[in-house]
Amino acid sequence: MKSVFFDYNSTTPVAPEALEAMLPYFSDVFANPSGQTSEMSWQSQTAIKKANLQISELIKCQPHEIIFTSGATESINWVFECFMNQQKHIFISKVDHDAAFQKVYDYEMRLHFTSNTDGSVDLESFKTGLKELKPGSLVSLIWAHNELGTILDLKPLIEEAKKLGHFTHVDATQALGKIDVDFSGLGLDFLSCSAHKLYGPKGVGSLVVNSKTVTGLKPLIAGGGQQSGLRSGTLNTPLIVGFGKAAEIAQNKLSEDQRHFKSLKETFLNEIKGLKFTQNGDLKNSLLNTINITFHDWKSLAPFHLELLPFSVSQSSACSSENNKKRILSCLDIPETGTLRISFGRASSAKNVTALAQKIKEALSGQKTL
Numbered sequence: 001m002k003s004v005f006f007d008y009n010s011t012t013p014v015a016p017e018a019l020e021a022m023l024p025y026f027s028d029v030f031a032n033p034s035g036q037t038s039e040m041s042w043q044s045q046t047a048i049k050k051a052n053l054q055i056s057e058l059i060k061c062q063p064h065e066i067i068f069t070s071g072a073t074e075s076i077n078w079v080f081e082c083f084m085n086q087q088k089h090i091f092i093s094k095v096d097h098d099a100a101f102q103k104v105y106d107y108e109m110r111l112h113f114t115s116n117t118d119g120s121v122d123l124e125s126f127k128t129g130l131k132e133l134k135p136g137s138l139v140s141l142i143w144a145h146n147e148l149g150t151i152l153d154l155k156p157l158i159e160e161a162k163k164l165g166h167f168t169h170v171d172a173t174q175a176l177g178k179i180d181v182d183f184s185g186l187g188l189d190f191l192s193c194s195a196h197k198l199y200g201p202k203g204v205g206s207l208v209v210n211s212k213t214v215t216g217l218k219p220l221i222a223g224g225g226q227q228s229g230l231r232s233g234t235l236n237t238p239l240i241v242g243f244g245k246a247a248e249i250a251q252n253k254l255s256e257d258q259r260h261f262k263s264l265k266e267t268f269l270n271e272i273k274g275l276k277f278t279q280n281g282d283l284k285n286s287l288l289n290t291i292n293i294t295f296h297d298w299k300s301l302a303p304f305h306l307e308l309l310p311f312s313v314s315q316s317s318a319c320s321s322e323n324n325k326k327r328i329l330s331c332l333d334i335p336e337t338g339t340l341r342i343s344f345g346r347a348s349s350a351k352n353v354t355a356l357a358q359k360i361k362e363a364l365s366g367q368k369t370l
């Protein structure tokens with residue numbers, strides 16, 4: 001049987017329309033978009049401007065607030081670095097993605113707020129911690145959790161941080177394309193995201209910087225002064241064009257995707273009725289494409305997810321180092337044994353979801369224990 005992918009939070013395939021949009025910019029229209037000397041350069045510039053607009057419509061920010069990077073990891077590192085260089089506090093949760101958690105691992109002015117067992121923020125601990133921060137520190141929140149699917153109720157958290165004059169950053173890598181994102185409406189200062197989580201290409205993302213509230217941002221990467229000197233390096237026209245097209249599709253398909261994922265989730269939960277399990281994460285406010293679940297009857301020492309091949313599900317984030325893979329589960333007191341992260345994508349079907357549930361039942365009944 002062919003591999004059946006249920007790990008779309010790790011990455012997504014490039015949408016056919018995005019691939020088609022990218023192709024001319026690899027070899028036909030290849031001129032440097034910063035060049036001033038050819039028709040081709042202008043064509044590249046126009047294509048980048050269009051992508052900028054498409055992405056800004058999805059994020060609901062101004063086009064000039066978008067700075068292209070290599071992805072969310074770079075964007076997060078960049079924002080954190082700016083605040084670390086100024087000896088400001090970085091206030092994050094212990095269940096953040098490694099891109100944030102590892103960046104400040106050895107930083108003395110790192111403070112953590114407490115997360116509830118469902119991955120949401122403990123508001124009291126958050127408010128208490130905010131008061132300990134130096135003025136103008138950075139509060140960073142993971143909008144939609146990559147492993148649990150928990151979506152944070154950002155508004156009250158952002159308001160509390162702003163009241164005390166702190167800057168806010170959200171890691172919207174898993175949120176963008178899955179839920180409504182409104183950068184300007186929420187009054188965020190920074191947002192990080194990545195194209196490959198929303199059917200765009202790998203290796204491109206952006207940092208969005210609020211032009212009304214942030215001044216004097218220093219570049220992480222210096223060089224030829226591209227992107228107003230904020231992020232040097234030749235702009236990667238095909239990847240940016242692919243990101244733009246993927247953003248446009250995500251915007252148009254948001255409701256359709258959500259309906260599809262909701263129905264797949266219901267199908268799966270229906271199919272596993274009768275098994276003993278606990279669903280992890282905030283069940284009232286969770287990504288519709290994500291199920292984090294612990295099966296109580298998995299007693300084997302073998303990793304459950306590997307027993308389900310050719311169904312490809314995961315136990316934790318694909319982008320975490322081996323040592324840190326279990327950090328999030330253990331932080332939230334979720335047992336490693338029997339826990340799976342299943343994440344649906346556009347190509348997932350009810351038939352395959354039913355087959356996955358069947359495979360889980362077979363694995364549970366056929367497991368070898370000591």
Ligand code: PLP
Binds near residue numbers: 142
């Ligand atoms: N933040 C979150 C929540 C993620 O899920 C990921 C990727 O898994 C990242 C950051 C890092 O993204 P990238 O590897 O595209 O830089």
